[in-house]
Amino acid sequence: MSNYAHPEVLVEADWAKANIGKPGIKFVEVDVDTKAYEVGHIPGAVGFNWQTQLQDQVRRDIVSKEEFERLAGAAGISNGDTVILYGDNNNWFAAYAFWLFKLYGHKDVRLLNGGRVKWLAGADLPLTADKTEVKPTAYKASPADETLRAKLMDVIEIARSSAAARPSNLVDVRSPDEFSGKVIAPPGMTETAQRGGHVPGAASVPWAKAVNQDGTFKPLVELKQLYLEEAKLNPGKPTVAYCRIGERSSHTWFVLKYLLGLKDVRNYDGSWTEYGSVIGVPIER
Amino acid sequence: MNHQTRVYDNILEMLPSEENPSPLVRIGKMNPAPGFELYAKLEWLNPFGSIKDRAASAMITDLEERGELKHGESRESGRGIVEPTSGNTGISLAAMASAKGFAMRAVVPQKVPLEKRVLLRIAGADVDVINDQMCPSPGMGEGSIGIARSYAKAQKDHYVMPNQYENELNVQAHVRTTGPEIWRQTQGRVTHAFVSLGTAGTAMGLSKFLKAKNPAIKIIAVQPSEGHDVPGLRNKSELHVTKLFDEKQIDEILEIPFELAYTRALELCRTEGLFAGPSSGLIYEGARQVLLRDPKQVGVGVMMFCDNVFKYVSSMVKHIPGLGEE
Missing domain, CATH: 3.40.50.1100 (Rossmann fold)
Structure with missing residues (x-):
């Protein structure tokens, strides 16, 4: 993994195992399936619930700076700690939490390569159902770094530009059926848009294409092939990733920014649920 | 007989x-x-x-013979079975486990019909319903298997996983x-x-x-x-x-x-x-x-x-x- 642009943001399972319980290292599990943490987690890890703790419970928005401070503080995280995030489904929501930690200025945050699935597969990697004892801290977040975020107007500007004048690359990380407009959202999802399709100019690269079957990230050469050769992203331009509600796209945001090393990558967390409901914006099918 | x-x-x-x-x-x-x-x-x-009686019987008999299942003072205090299942394997395992006095926990995907989930409970299983179809894409689907594996790993005194997806006895x-x-x-x-x-x-x-x-x-x-x-x-x-x-x-x-x-x-x-x-x-x-x-x-x-x-x-x-x- 060392040839990634920023290998320091990934840790491997053996490193994680050797650092369980070390001062200054905090493990945080974030799963799609919010029950998973309770059933079993890395000893000493705390669990965040993406539904109730990582987004504002009233407005459609990320959790506020104050709420983030309360969350990190209650989890016993200090500003100087190394935070290791991991979770199920190829670190999907762990990557979303990574984006939030970076957005609120946490310096040393990393993903456990392979996430929960790889950890479960390792016979010598410990898992426990014991409750983690936490000593709360007074965590101080920075104001949200809005340069990591794309807004609706940015995306509309991309959509309305000609291919040559397009200010940014745009990556749609949803499934092919969502991209084509065959479905507005995967079956059973309640957060949907008014229309199906994709933003004009977007390249379709489903997010999970960036990972191997064992949950680890693909090697740099394959990621380059996927995003630069096949999807033809121009590394000289900024890049915006979007999905349906902004969580799958934070995984791709991580890959593009830290593994491929593209400059100025933003996550459009409004994503299709916002864009596909706006009157008058261009949509392609 | x-x-x-x-x-x-x-x-x-x-x-x-x-x-x-x-x-x-x-x-x-x-x-x-x-x-x-x-x-x-x-x-x-x-x-x-169902057809799953065959694999379930082979797997539970093997676990019993190898001493992997244990009777406790109560069913819950012993060592029972945890298995990811779309229903039928779970129903067979639960019925056999109940008949033999062992606990059984079934981890089932949400799309499994209500009838099967209820039958699992009737057969004596504890049932965890997992939403593992959230945003289907290649390489996913670890939901119910991952949770069952977590029980077997984090609570190994209480659970062993026959694992029909890898167990050669299923063949x-x-x-x-x-x-x-x-x-x-x-x-x-x-x-x-x-x-x-x-x-x-x-x-x-x-x-x-x-x-x-x-x-x-x-x-x-x-x-x-x-x-x-x-x-x-x-x-x-x-x-x-x-x-x-x-x-x-x-x-x-x-x-x-x-x-x-x-x-x-x-x-x-x-x-x-x-x-x-x-x-x-x-x-x-x-x-x-x-x-x-x-x-x-x-x-x-x-x-x-x-x-x-x-x-x-x-x-x-x-x-x-x-x-x-x-």
């Missing part, structure tokens, strides 16, 4: 074997090639209602029982076996046994179309979750629009009097397509009808307009 009079000392003696095979029933009106003997093997007549069960039954019931004349793919245990076991007897026997697998809603079955894109699948053991895989699982099951009920569940409907459609290629062909085909329709009432209502009362 007497298979003639069908008097047994306990329910486990009714498990299928060469001496006590599940029935083969010939398809009549719905057979598109009259010269071809097409049979349905009625696995729902196994004691716990062996069919080498020991299903294969010999079919061979004997058809007097060695079988030419085709039609199966579905879930864990791939049936397909692999039948292939192993039948092809050893006669390499010309064709193993035909059916799979539902992608994005399907047929519990227990897998499209090829989902088969990575099972370590048992080896495509080389299969002669042909037919992909069938999944809605046909439901309409063909209904037709089997109404035309043949066979109360077949949706996976049987899909398998029948696969056999029908193969026979329609040459309606004059002769041979002896056996379709594995995994379970009956009773567990799929809500799914049938969902997929067949006019069946419900609204």
Whole structure:
């Protein structure tokens, strides 16, 4: 993994195992399936619930700076700690939490390569159902770094530009059926848009294409092939990733920014649920 | 135990074997090639209602023999079973575990119909329902398997996981029982076996046994179309979750629009009097397509009808307009 642009943001399972319980290292599990943490987690890890703790419970928005401070503080995280995030489904929501930690200025945050699935597969990697004892801290977040975020107007500007004048690359990380407009959202999802399709100019690269079957990230050469050769992203331009509600796209945001090393990558967390409901914006099918 | 009079000392003696095979029933009106003997093997007549009685029995017996299961002062304080299941394996395991005095926890995907989830509880299982279909994409689907694995790893004093997706006994069960039954019931004349793919245990076991007897026997697998809603079955894109699948053991895989699982099951009920569940409907459609290629062909085909329709009432209502009362 060392040839990634920023290998320091990934840790491997053996490193994680050797650092369980070390001062200054905090493990945080974030799963799609919010029950998973309770059933079993890395000893000493705390669990965040993406539904109730990582987004504002009233407005459609990320959790506020104050709420983030309360969350990190209650989890016993200090500003100087190394935070290791991991979770199920190829670190999907762990990557979303990574984006939030970076957005609120946490310096040393990393993903456990392979996430929960790889950890479960390792016979010598410990898992426990014991409750983690936490000593709360007074965590101080920075104001949200809005340069990591794309807004609706940015995306509309991309959509309305000609291919040559397009200010940014745009990556749609949803499934092919969502991209084509065959479905507005995967079956059973309640957060949907008014229309199906994709933003004009977007390249379709489903997010999970960036990972191997064992949950680890693909090697740099394959990621380059996927995003630069096949999807033809121009590394000289900024890049915006979007999905349906902004969580799958934070995984791709991580890959593009830290593994491929593209400059100025933003996550459009409004994503299709916002864009596909706006009157008058261009949509392609 | 007497298979003639069908008097047994306990329910486990009714498990299928060469001496006590599940029935083969010939398809009549719905057979598109009259010269071809097409049979349905009625696995729902196994004691716990499905083909999974075979693998579940093999796996639980093995765990017991190896001392992996332990009786405690209460059922919960011993060491029981945890298993990811779309229902049938769980129901068989739960019933057998209950009969033997062990606890059982089933981890099931949300799309498993309500009837099966309730049956699991009736059979004595604790049930965790997992939403692992949230945003389907390649490489996913670890939900129920991951949670079951977590129990087995984090609470190993309480749980052991038979793991039907990796346990070779899931294949062996069919080498020991299903294969010999079919061979004997058809007097060695079988030419085709039609199966579905879930864990791939049936397909692999039948292939192993039948092809050893006669390499010309064709193993035909059916799979539902992608994005399907047929519990227990897998499209090829989902088969990575099972370590048992080896495509080389299969002669042909037919992909069938999944809605046909439901309409063909209904037709089997109404035309043949066979109360077949949706996976049987899909398998029948696969056999029908193969026979329609040459309606004059002769041979002896056996379709594995995994379970009956009773567990799929809500799914049938969902997929067949006019069946419900609204």
